[in-house]
Amino acid sequence: MTLFRPLDDRHPLSGRLAMGVEYDGSAYCGWQRLKHAPSVQAELERALSKVASLPVKVHASGRTDTGVHATRQIVHFDAPAPRSQKAWVFGVNANLARDIAVRWVREVPDDFHARFKALARRYRYVILNQPSRPVLERANVTWCRDPLDAGAMHRAAQALVGEHDFSSFRAAGCQSKTPWRHLHFIEVHRHGPLVVIDVQGNAFLHHMIRNIVGALVSVGRGERGDDYLAELLALKDRTLADVTAPACGLHFVDSLYDEAWGLPQEPLGPNLLAFLGEWTGGRELPDCPMVEFRRGEPRVLG
Structure with a gap:
C-alpha cells in the first residue's frame, strides 16, 4: 500500500465514478445540500x-x-463528460476552497452506490485532555480540561456493542424510521493528551456518536459509574440522557465496501492520529445479516 499513486492523464474516465473526499466541516452546515446555508x-x-x-x-x-x-x-456520480483521472482530481481541487479536497477517483460499475453498498461506517472522536486550551488543534479536537479516565470510558462503552435500540442517543429531530443500529465496536484509548473514541457500525442516528461521547465524558470525569451507558441504553429516552458533545472533535474516517469494488485503501484519519498506523478495511466485519446482504455480488470492471 502506498500514499503516492500516479494519476493517469491520458485515458478519460466516464460512466459511474467513485471519489474519495476529505473536508474540514467547520464552515459548513454539514454534508447535505441546503438552500439557506453552505454545504x-x-x-x-x-x-x-x-x-x-x-x-x-x-x-x-x-x-x-x-x-x-x-x-x-466516499461519493459516486455519473460523469456527464469524459475526463482523465488527473483532470477529475486536480481540476476539481483547483475549483474547491482549501477546506475540501478530492483524494482519488475510480471508475466503478453502474450498480455501485456510495450509500447503499456501504458495509460499515467508522468515526473517531478526538478529545484533547489537558489543562490549557488547544491552539494548533483547535479546529479538529474537543478540549476537556478535567482529567478523564479513558479506561473507565472504554469499559462503560462496551454495553453499546451489538444491535440495540439507541433511542437514548438520537437527536430529537432525527428522521430515521428506526432507532435500531448495530455497533460493531467502540474503543476508548489515551495517547498522551489525546483521548480517542473509535466507533464503527452499520449506520448512525442523528447526533448518535456525539451523544454517546457526552455520556462517556461524564464517566471519564468520575461523575458516573461504569454502568452508566448501559442504564441510558435501557431507558430508550433521549430526554433522560446526557449532553451532546461538540461537533469539532468528530471525524468520519472510513466507509467500508466489499473489496471487489476495487476502491483504494488509505490510512485512517485524521492525520493527528497517523501514528496509530491503521488503514481502511483493516478489521474484520461482524457476521451479521446487513453485511451479508450488502456484499451481494459486486461486478468487477474489466
Missing part, C-alpha cells in the same frame, strides 16, 4: 460541474452534521 455537497457539485462543463449530482456514503469533519467520505 460540502453543494461546493463539491459546483467544482465537479466546472470540470465537466455540465451539471453533476453526487451521492455520499453518509451525511455529516454541521461542523463535523471527514477524511474518507
